[in-house]
Amino acid sequence: GVATASFVASIGCTNVVSAFTAPALARAGLMDGMQIDLAGAGFQLAIVLGGIGLGGLVDRNKNFKLVILSCLLSSVGLLAILGVSEGYDATFTPAVVFALLFSLGAAAGPVQPIAAELAVEVSYPCDENAVEATQQLAGNLFSALLVPICQSAAAYDLQMPGRAMDIRGDTLVLLALVAATAVAFSSFDAPLERTRVDDEGAAAEL
Numbered sequence: 001g002v003a004t005a006s007f008v009a010s011i012g013c014t015n016v017v018s019a020f021t022a023p024a025l026a027r028a029g030l031m032d033g034m035q036i037d038l039a040g041a042g043f044q045l046a047i048v049l050g051g052i053g054l055g056g057l058v059d060r061n062k063n064f065k066l067v068i069l070s071c072l073l074s075s076v077g078l079l080a081i082l083g084v085s086e087g088y089d090a091t092f093t094p095a096v097v098f099a100l101l102f103s104l105g106a107a108a109g110p111v112q113p114i115a116a117e118l119a120v121e122v123s124y125p126c127d128e129n130a131v132e133a134t135q136q137l138a139g140n141l142f143s144a145l146l147v148p149i150c151q152s153a154a155a156y157d158l159q160m161p162g163r164a165m166d167i168r169g170d171t172l173v174l175l176a177l178v179a180a181t182a183v184a185f186s187s188f189d190a191p192l193e194r195t196r197v198d199d200e201g202a203a204a205e206l
Contacts, residue, residue: 002185003119004135006068009181010111011139012146013075013174014047017104019147020154020170025097035094039101046102047109054110055117062195064118065188067110072182074107076175083171108178112139124194149173 017024021040058067082100085092092100116135120128156169 001119001122001190002181002188003064003115003122004138006072006111006181006185007115007119007135008139008142009072009177010108010115012143013079013108013178014043014105014112015143016146016150016170016174017101017108018043020150021101039098042098042102043105046105050106050110051113055113058114058117062192064114064121064192065185068114068118069182069185071107071111071114072178072185075104075111075178076182078104078107079171079175079178080167083167083175121192121194122190124197146173146177 018040021043022036025036025039054067054071058064078100082097082104085097085100116132119131119135120126123131150170150173153169153173156172158167158169158172160166
């Protein structure tokens with residue numbers, strides 16, 4: 001369902017960004033190896049911390065749709081700005097590039113654990129481990145296909161008309177992927193079966 005699609009899109013996006021961090025940052029003007037290593041580590045840390053923070057929020061309020069959709073839409077905006085910063089024409093300061101990269105990690109990364117939890121919720125009473133394993137497998141397979149696609153697309157460079165800025169093809173692929181996922185997920189309305197059963201059980205004990 002759309003929960004699995006969101007998981008797959010998120011893991012595909014973060015894996016591609018991780019794979020191309022060094023050349024992308026080099027295009028943005030960051031040539032120092034230590035800076036690039038710190039940027040990669042910071043991106044992964046942002047994914048983890050974002051997942052912990054937003055995952056905990058969703059555990060409490062069960063507002064899966066709002067949080068996932070907000071993360072996907074935020075990722076679209078951040079990808080677009082980051083794509084401009086990593087193009088050949090516009091030049092951003094290192095601090096801005098780092099902030100954009102870390103913000104993208106904090107926005108796109110949490111979709112994975114939250115979407116995994118949502119899939120378990122709506123597929124209840126299916127086996128939780130089977131659902132999560134299926135998502136992980138689909139995400140890894142999709143990422144393996146997405147990386148060479150983005151690598152080929154990077155040869156294309158979209159020049160903004162009338163402006164001294166450009167976006168490379170690999171960024172456009174990720175933008176299309178995440179935006180399409182957000183549009184698909186906006187129609188999500190499946191009931192949270194596990195929460196419903198838990199609530200009924202708690203009410204029966206009163």
